[in-house]
Amino acid sequence: VETSSERVGVWLIGARGSVATTAMVGARLVAHGLATADGMVTSGRDFAGTGLPPVADLVFGGHDVAEIPLVKRADALAGERVVPAHGLAAIGDDLEAIDRRIRPGIDVSDRAAGATTSLDRVRADLERFRAEEQLDHLVVVNVSSVEAAPAPHPAHTDLVALEAALAAGDCPLPNSGIYALAAFLVDAAFVDFTPSTATRLPALGALAVREGRCYAGRDGKTGETLLRSVLAPMFAQRGLTVRSWAGTNLLGGGDGRSLAEPERSAGKMATKGGILAETLGYPVDAPLHIDFVADMGEWKTAWDHVSFTGFLGTAMAMQFTWQGCDSALAAPLVLDLCRLTTLALRRGVRGPIEDLGFFFKDPLGTPEHALTRQYDRLVAWAAPARA
Ligand SMILES: NC(=O)c1ccc[n+]([C@@H]2O[C@H](COP(=O)([O-])OP(=O)(O)OC[C@H]3O[C@@H](n4cnc5c(N)ncnc54)[C@H](O)[C@@H]3O)[C@@H](O)[C@H]2O)c1
Numbered sequence: 001v002e003t004s005s006e007r008v009g010v011w012l013i014g015a016r017g018s019v020a021t022t023a024m025v026g027a028r029l030v031a032h033g034l035a036t037a038d039g040m041v042t043s044g045r046d047f048a049g050t051g052l053p054p055v056a057d058l059v060f061g062g063h064d065v066a067e068i069p070l071v072k073r074a075d076a077l078a079g080e081r082v083v084p085a086h087g088l089a090a091i092g093d094d095l096e097a098i099d100r101r102i103r104p105g106i107d108v109s110d111r112a113a114g115a116t117t118s119l120d121r122v123r124a125d126l127e128r129f130r131a132e133e134q135l136d137h138l139v140v141v142n143v144s145s146v147e148a149a150p151a152p153h154p155a156h157t158d159l160v161a162l163e164a165a166l167a168a169g170d171c172p173l174p175n176s177g178i179y180a181l182a183a184f185l186v187d188a189a190f191v192d193f194t195p196s197t198a199t200r201l202p203a204l205g206a207l208a209v210r211e212g213r214c215y216a217g218r219d220g221k222t223g224e225t226l227l228r229s230v231l232a233p234m235f236a237q238r239g240l241t242v243r244s245w246a247g248t249n250l251l252g253g254g255d256g257r258s259l260a261e262p263e264r265s266a267g268k269m270a271t272k273g274g275i276l277a278e279t280l281g282y283p284v285d286a287p288l289h290i291d292f293v294a295d296m297g298e299w300k301t302a303w304d305h306v307s308f309t310g311f312l313g314t315a316m317a318m319q320f321t322w323q324g325c326d327s328a329l330a331a332p333l334v335l336d337l338c339r340l341t342t343l344a345l346r347r348g349v350r351g352p353i354e355d356l357g358f359f360f361k362d363p364l365g366t367p368e369h370a371l372t373r374q375y376d377r378l379v380a381w382a383a384p385a386r387a
Pocket of ligand 1: 013014015016017019020063064105106142143145175193194195219220221222223253254255258326327329330
């Protein structure tokens with residue numbers, strides 16, 4: 001039975017970051033009646049009667065390696081016009097209460113202390129959150145800094161090898177994988193909003209299926225790729241041949257700073273790059289640039305130039321410029337994903353929640369990228385008739 005009396009916990013990895021802070025500020029402003037849920041997918045009428053947990057009831061906690069208090073982080077985001085300044089005073093106590101539930105994330109010293117130390121600690125933090133808050137469901141969401149792809153290891157692909165390594169006190173997983181594994185070990189769902197590796201590792205996917213855990217990802221689709229997932233099907237359906245599709249992204253903020261490192265941006269390039277060839281059905285020359293421009297703060301500009309040919313080979317071009325506030329676009333999706341993943345937990349989904357592909361650049365478990373088809377699938381899945 002879908003009721004709102006359940007206690008749903010949301011554990012944010014990267015809880016002091018821009019996306020996480022914006023999501024929590026938004027949820028608490030909605031809870032106090034100081035904002036509406038406009039901008040959230042699940043507040044639309046297609047989701048009426050689906051019995052999703054109310055945003056105002058979500059209980060937050062998380063991990064971060066940064067120590068800046070949430071109230072300060074929220075003030076800084078208000079200063080950049082990401083969240084409204086009015087109302088922050090009214091939710092100050094709420095943010096301080098959440099602050100007390102944010103635990104230190106996995107850092108270098110943690111990993112140096114012992115191979116499985118970080119896994120044990122993250123797992124204990126999650127268990128404590130579940131017990132103290134008397135949660136019925138727990139969703140762990142990765143919104144931490146993009147990490148570099150890990151060096152290949154047999155335990156990444158083979159669950160037997162992973163379990164043997166863990167039993168021997170070794171933990172050959174990247175940080176994102178440790179967070180995902182800890183989530184599965186405490187019967188939580190794991191959502192990867194980042195391009196990091198996490199549940200992309202076949203061993204973790206196999207563990208989730210075997211243990212009846214669910215996960216979703218990866219890399220939230222919020223700007224340039226969102227537009228591509230609308231426009232690429234249009235070119236395909238109208239028989240227009242795309243000759244090249246070049247993209248340039250300028251962004252500031254913590255995410256922009258992280259993506260300035262080539263090892264970290266490689267994952268983002270991969271999740272952004274897959275959609276064109278998969279949707280169009282042929283390889284396309286699609287150079288992509290991501291540049292860090294500190295001055296842009298929390299804002300981002302993407303410029304795409306598409307050259308294509310139509311009937312009788314006539315050459316044409318289209319260009320678009322997207323100027324988005326990344327966290328304001330991402331935060332409502334994080335809240336949507338928490339609500340929808342609760343539905344998956346209630347239904348006992350095992351493995352990737354394929355019906356959530358609408359939200360991601362690199363949807364796990366399904367090759368479908370076209371936004372309208374993804375949306376129709378999402379609405380059909382969430383419909384009460386299926387519950
Ligand atoms: N904003 C968007 O539109 C969007 C879209 C898709 C994906 N994402 C992804 O979401 C993530 C968050 O973006 P953001 O703008 O909030 O970035 P941010 O830099 O503001 O926040 C990241 C947070 O993660 C923390 N962190 C770093 N390492 C950690 C660790 N080992 N454990 C726990 N916490 C750790 C940082 O201290 C920081 O507080 C990024 O990976 C980004 O690529 C964002």
